[in-house]
Amino acid sequence: xxxxxxxxxxxxxxxxxxxxxxxxxxxxxxxxxxxxxxxxxxxxxxxxxxxxxxxxxxxxxxxxxxxxxxxxxxxxxxxxxxxxxxxxxxxxxxxxxxxxxxxxxxxxxxxxxxxxxxxxxxxxxxxxxxxxxxxxxxxxxxxxxxxxxxxxxxxxxxxxxxxxxxxxxxxxxxxxxxxxxxxxxxxxxxxxxxxxxxxxxxxxxxxxxxxxxxxxxxxxxxxxxxxxxxxxxxxxxxxxxxxxxxxxxxxxxxxxxxxxxxxxxxxxxxxxxxxxxxxxxxxxxxxxxxxxxxxxxxxxxxxxxxxxxxxxxxxxxxxxxxxxxxxxxxxxxxxxxxxxxxxxxxxxxxxxxxxxxxxxxxxxxxxxxxxxxxxxxxxxxxxxxxxxxxxxxxxxxxxxxxxxxxxxxxxxxxxxxxxxxxxxxxxxxxxxxxxxxxxxxxxxxxxxxxxxxxxxxxxxxxxxxxxx
Amino acid sequence: xxxxxxxxxxxxxxxxxxxxxxxxxxxxxxxxxxxxxxxxxxxxxxxxxxxxxxxxxxxxxxxxxxxxxxxxxxxxxxxxxxxxxxxxxxxxxxxxxxxxxxxxxxxxxxxxxxxxxxxxxxxxxxxxxxxxxxxxxxxxxxxxxxxxxxxxxxxxxxxxxxxxxxxxxxxxxxxxxxxxxxxxxxxxxxxxxxxxxxxxxxxxxxxxxxxxxxxxxxxxxxxxxxxxxxxxxxxxxxxxxxxxxxxxxxxxxxxxxxxxxxxxxxxxxxxxxxxxxxxxxxxxxxxxxxxxxxxxxxxxxxxxxxxxxxxxxxxxxxxxxxxxxxxxxxxxxxxxxxxxxxxxxxxxxxxxxxxxxxxxxxxxxxxxxxxxxxxxxxxxxxxxxxxxxxxxxxxxxxxxxxxxxxxxxxxxxxxxxxxxxxxxxxxxxxxxxxxxxx
Numbered sequence: 072x073x074x075x076x077x078x079x080x081x082x083x084x085x086x087x088x089x090x091x092x093x094x095x096x097x098x099x100x101x102x103x104x105x106x107x108x109x110x111x112x113x114x115x116x117x118x119x120x121x122x123x124x125x126x127x128x129x130x131x132x133x134x135x136x137x138x139x140x141x142x143x144x145x146x147x148x149x150x151x152x153x154x155x156x157x158x159x160x161x162x163x164x165x166x167x168x169x170x171x172x173x174x175x176x177x178x179x180x181x182x183x184x185x186x187x188x189x190x191x192x193x194x195x196x197x198x199x200x201x202x203x204x205x206x207x208x209x210x211x212x213x214x215x216x217x218x219x220x221x222x223x224x225x226x227x228x229x230x231x232x233x234x235x236x237x238x239x240x241x242x243x244x245x246x247x248x249x250x251x252x253x254x255x256x257x258x259x260x261x262x263x264x265x266x267x268x269x270x271x272x273x274x275x276x277x278x279x280x281x282x283x284x285x286x287x288x289x290x291x292x293x294x295x296x297x298x299x300x301x302x303x304x305x306x307x308x309x310x311x312x313x314x315x316x317x318x319x320x321x322x323x324x325x326x327x328x329x330x331x332x333x334x335x336x337x338x339x340x341x342x343x344x345x346x347x348x349x350x351x352x353x354x355x356x357x358x359x360x361x362x363x364x365x366x367x368x369x370x371x372x373x374x375x376x377x378x379x380x381x382x383x384x385x386x387x388x389x390x391x392x393x394x395x396x397x398x399x400x401x402x403x404x405x406x407x408x409x410x411x412x413x414x415x416x417x418x419x420x421x422x423x424x425x426x427x428x429x430x431x432x433x434x435x436x437x438x439x440x441x442x443x444x445x446x447x448x449x450x451x452x453x454x455x456x457x458x459x460x461x462x463x464x465x466x467x468x469x470x471x472x473x474x475x476x477x478x479x480x481x482x483x484x485x486x487x488x489x490x491x492x493x494x495x496x497x498x499x500x501x502x503x504x505x506x507x508x509x510x511x512x513x514x515x516x517x518x519x520x521x522x523x524x525x526x527x528x529x530x531x532x533x534x535x536x537x538x539x
Numbered sequence: 540x541x542x543x544x545x546x547x548x549x550x551x552x553x554x555x556x557x558x559x560x561x562x563x564x565x566x567x568x569x570x571x572x573x574x575x576x577x578x579x580x581x582x583x584x585x586x587x588x589x590x591x592x593x594x595x596x597x598x599x600x601x602x603x604x605x606x607x608x609x610x611x612x613x614x615x616x617x618x619x620x621x622x623x624x625x626x627x628x629x630x631x632x633x634x635x636x637x638x639x640x641x642x643x644x645x646x647x648x649x650x651x652x653x654x655x656x657x658x659x660x661x662x663x664x665x666x667x668x669x670x671x672x673x674x675x676x677x678x679x680x681x682x683x684x685x686x687x688x689x690x691x692x693x694x695x696x697x698x699x700x701x702x703x704x705x706x707x708x709x710x711x712x713x714x715x716x717x718x719x720x721x722x723x724x725x726x727x728x729x730x731x732x733x734x735x736x737x738x739x740x741x742x743x744x745x746x747x748x749x750x751x752x753x754x755x756x757x758x759x760x761x762x763x764x765x766x767x768x769x770x771x772x773x774x775x776x777x778x779x780x781x782x783x784x785x786x787x788x789x790x791x792x793x794x795x796x797x798x799x800x801x802x803x804x805x806x807x808x809x810x811x812x813x814x815x816x817x818x819x820x821x822x823x824x825x826x827x828x829x830x831x832x833x834x835x836x837x838x839x840x841x842x843x844x845x846x847x848x849x850x851x852x853x854x855x856x857x858x859x860x861x862x863x864x865x866x867x868x869x870x871x872x873x874x875x876x877x878x879x880x881x882x883x884x885x886x887x888x889x890x891x892x893x894x895x896x897x898x899x900x901x902x903x904x905x906x907x908x909x910x911x912x913x914x915x916x917x918x919x920x921x922x923x924x925x926x927x928x929x930x931x932x933x934x935x936x937x938x939x940x941x942x943x944x945x946x947x948x949x950x951x952x953x954x955x956x957x958x959x960x961x962x963x964x965x966x967x968x969x970x971x972x973x974x975x976x977x
Binding site: 084088109147214246405486 | 584600847857896942
């Protein structure tokens with residue numbers, strides 16, 4: 072389809088602003104730009120149709136099944152959107168006097184208390200705007216803690232090799248050396264490997280539990296105890312909290328600080344990549360190190376973003392938690408786990424689960440044997456799923472499983488949908504044995520065929536060029 | 540109790556049977572009993588949609604929404620065209636994930652590609668990323684991208700927004716790198732002091748244009764000094780001002796960043812907003828964050844993908860200088876809609892009117908006995924006044940539905956946008972006059 076710039080007609084536009092009703096002031100010549108930016112000139116009809124056409128070329132959770140592992144693509148309730156759009160929230164200036172923003176402060180306080188109880192933490196900040204941003208904040212808490220105690224020899228953060236790629240990047244951003252430890256074959260922490268690297272230089276451990284292959288690490292108490300004994304702190308990557316919320320709490324597992332993805336676990340929409348909220352919670356001994364805003368609060372604290380973070384996302388998450396309540400939160404987790412196990416059971420017999428056991432909220436298929444037999448890769452399967460109206464699972468992650476497809480159905484899918492998905496997987500399994508070439512060339516009926524990613528990277532075209 | 544789980548009780552029991560477990564507890568067999576939560580969470584019971592709606596509305600009603608906002612300082616109350624409010628609420632845009640699967644995400648990818656193009660046009664730079672969290676983090680990411688082995692020191696103007704300074708300070712604290720803050724002179728970056736700070740280990744210098752006090756910096760001269768010292772020049776710009784203001788490219792900047800909130804995002808108590816970030820071709824592979832590029836598909840048709848991902852954390856892991864792996868896609872879509880709805884003429888008009896209204900307000904205020912402008916430099920849509928009885932003035936304005944300027948350093952930082960009518964400005968000035976004449 073055409074770009075918006077290719078639909079632009081000079082002289083078109085919508086009448087948005089009235090004529091200026093005060094004497095006009097001009098910028099002095101030295102401060103003026105040479106020529107106007109080449110922005111689109113559109114009628115409102117043009118615009119409405121352009122964005123509607125774009126919107127048709129997007130697959131949202133509202134369009135169909137979206138089992139993208141590690142991303143918790145659950146349904147995003149409309150009431151949450153409606154509440155966040157209330158003018159009483161959207162119209163509030165972050166620097167308005169406190170007595171005129173009591174409602175906003177109540178939202179932050181309420182959401183903080185709810186999430187502290189759900190996670191077993193004592194303090195919470197909503198300043199981080201995304202999961203990776205929350206990781207950064209959390210590891211900075213660890214850094215400040217050791218420094219405040221004068222314990223300056225703690226320079227290393229331990230990260231299992233099954234971790235999300237952001238974990239080592241985060242530790243590097245916080246000035247720590249990264250110690251990678253190998254995972255046990257099931258993605259769990261290898262206790263001996265952990266013991267071997269723990270020492271006086273250990274600042275902390277970053278861990279996801281359930282881990283990145285969807286298994287709950289049963290040694291978790293032993294792990295956090297060992298780290299604490301060595302003088303380190305334990306950081307919980309909350310990416311997989313949907314499996315256990317209301318069932319077991321990171322605080323009770325022994326973690327000192329955590330980040331949450333409100334845009335995963337607490338049903339706020341991803342918006343095509345953001346805005347999210349990477350709320351960070353911590354135990355009391357770290358609370359004094361939480362970030363503040365120099366403008367809204369006071370100087371002298373760390374700060375990872377302006378103001379109080381993505382406030383409207385917090386409104387949505389709070390609305391969601393109030394709706395589910397004390398029964399609904401664990402019920403969501405339990406059914407997320409049930410749905411994952413049900414889908415795994417239905418797929419079994421065709422594609423092979425990497426770990427043949429009860430999983431948490433997600434499971435990984437290992438297609439390496441299947442690929443050897445048929446020549447069809449995880450990528451080919453993923454692309455053929457697109458033709459079947461399903462968003463593909465996460466591909467080639469975690470790195471410790473080869474030809475991985477990681478499925479996370481979430482609790483908001485019905486049994487019918489899971490049965491349908493299992494049928495599709497079975498159908499593709501058979502197709503790979505009869506017509507692998509068809510799958511190599513998939514998708515056949517999508518918006519586009521497979522894009523040439525190498526070309527995109529070798530000859531980067533990153534903006535529209537009027538001369539081209 | 541509200542619930543979004545479709546399966547009925549009967550279905551769930553059958554599904555448990557299919558899985559081969561007796562109950563939910565059995566699904567959590569790996570969770571040791573000693574930490575299994577054997578009590579209900581201490582949070583309220585679930586509620587129906589109607590009840591929740593009442594609860595949350597009651598919270599919203601505890602806020603005061605001012606019809607007239609004369610306060611900026613990092614969050615600006617511009618008029619948002621109706622269509623800009625509507626488009627990002629479409630459910631597909633709203634509920635999709637990051638566009639990893641290009642074959643079913645062309646709409647998002649193209650909207651980002653269009654956004655990137657608009658940011659390039661606005662800033663004059665060659666390439667833009669898909670956006671970052673906000674203006675403050677954009678400044679911090681820019682500082683990180685400018686560092687190399689030899690040059691580690693970051694310099695930021697003391698006339699930048701305090702939240703930006705504090706965020707950059709935090710990111711520098713993370714990596715253990717030095718931050719130097721340039722003193723402020725007459726409300727602007729002190730150029731002579733900056734030159735003193737520009738040692739051979741300085742990686743980058745950040746200034747804000749217009750700055751925190753609303754004043755235009757002498758961006759060209761600062762850029763020359765920065766480049767003379769071999770450092771990179773980062774400018775944080777107000778995107779509305781860029782409708783008429785000399786671009787960072789024209790001022791010699793290497794990286795242009797800024798708070799994108801004025802491009803169609805409501806105030807929303809501080810977020811969601813977005814940070815825009817653009818640079819020159821030669822720094823392309825250093826630019827952090829998501830980037831969308833054009834390519835062709837198997838049929839030779841033009842299409843869009845996430846590209847240049849070798850820069851990113853999931854490949855570079857501990858060698859990455861940034862861990863950002865998302866953008867503010869829906870905010871970038873909003874900003875794109877806003878720029879399309881306004882067009883070049885509309886954006887310039889919003890800029891001109893904001894500036895004109897601020898100057899009109901300043902003229903009215905300084906005509907009042909006891910009110911003076913603190914700084915004499917040229918300003919955009921914010922300015923600082925000195926006056927007595929500041930708390931009384933702000934209180935009187937508030938009583939009349941006007942959010943007055945922000946108290947800063949013993950003065951008031953005022954802001955006006957195109958959204959404010961002459962009548963509102965006259966009214967505000969009359970109230971100030973009345974208070975001061977008492």
